[in-house]
Amino acid sequence: MNKGIEEIKENAIEKGVPIIKDEGLAFLLNLIRERNCKDILELGTAVGYSSMNMARLDKDIRIDTIEKDEQMFKQAISNIKEEGLDDQITVHFTPIEEFKTDKMFDLIFVDAAKAQYGRYMEKFLPNLKQDGVMVFDNMIFHSLIYEADTIKSRNLRNLVRKIIKFRELVQNDERFDIMIFDNIGDGILVLTWRKSGT
Numbered sequence: 001m002n003k004g005i006e007e008i009k010e011n012a013i014e015k016g017v018p019i020i021k022d023e024g025l026a027f028l029l030n031l032i033r034e035r036n037c038k039d040i041l042e043l044g045t046a047v048g049y050s051s052m053n054m055a056r057l058d059k060d061i062r063i064d065t066i067e068k069d070e071q072m073f074k075q076a077i078s079n080i081k082e083e084g085l086d087d088q089i090t091v092h093f094t095p096i097e098e099f100k101t102d103k104m105f106d107l108i109f110v111d112a113a114k115a116q117y118g119r120y121m122e123k124f125l126p127n128l129k130q131d132g133v134m135v136f137d138n139m140i141f142h143s144l145i146y147e148a149d150t151i152k153s154r155n156l157r158n159l160v161r162k163i164i165k166f167r168e169l170v171q172n173d174e175r176f177d178i179m180i181f182d183n184i185g186d187g188i189l190v191l192t193w194r195k196s197g198t
C-alpha cells in the first residue's frame with residue numbers, strides 16, 4: 001500500500017475513526033477490478049481511506065463520497081489532496097439523506113449509519129446501473145448479530161436487530177441476487193439486480 005495512505009490508516013486507527021477492515025477492503029478492491037467499476041458512489045467517507053484505496057486502482061475511476069461530519073470532511077479533503085487524488089474523488093459535505101444525484105454508478109459502497117441501510121438502499125437503487133453492484137459493510141457488526149438478544153444496551157440491541165432485519169429483508173427481495181460473506185472483514189453483503197428469467 002502507498003505510504004501516505006498507510007499513515008492515514010494508522011492515524012485513523014489511533015484516533016478511533018472507524019475505517020474498513022483489511023479483508024473487507026481487499027474484497028472490495030477485487031470486486032472493483034473484476035467488474036471493471038469506474039463510477040463509484042460511497043456513503044460514509046470518514047477520512048477518505050477507502051475512497052483513496054479505490055481511486056488508486058485506476059486513473060479512470062471516479063468517486064463521489066458523502067460525509068456529514070465537518071471534521072471528517074475537512075480531514076478527508078486534506079488527505080485526498082495530499083495524495084493527489086482530488087481529480088478523481090469528490091467529497092460531498094452533506095447528510096446522505098439530503099444528497100441527490102442523477103448519475104448512474106457501477107458500484108455503490110454503503111458504509112455509514114447501519115440502522116439506515118434499508119433506507120439508503122431504496123434511495124440509491126435508482127442510481128445503480130443494470131449491471132451495477134451495491135456493497136454493504138459491517139453485516140456481522142463486530143459479531144454482535146450472533147448474540148443480539150443478550151446485548152445489555154437497548155440502543156445497541158436495537159441497532160443490531162435492525163442489521164439482522166435488513167439482512168432478512170434483502171435476502172427475501174425478489175428484485176435482487178444477494179451474496180453475504182460473514183467471514184470477510186466485518187461481514188460484507190453484495191447485492192446485484194436479478195436478471196429477469198432467473
Ligand SMILES: C[S@@+](CC[C@H](N)C(=O)[O-])C[C@H]1O[C@@H](n2cnc3c(N)ncnc32)[C@H](O)[C@@H]1O
Nearest residue numbers: 019020044046049050067068069095096112113
Ligand atoms: C464507517 S465510517 C466510513 C469509513 C470509510 N468508508 C472508510 O472505510 O475509510 C462511517 C462514516 O459515515 C458518516 N455518516 C454516518 N451517517 C451519515 C449520514 N447520515 N450522512 C453522511 N455521513 C454519515 C460518519 O460520520 C462516518 O464518518
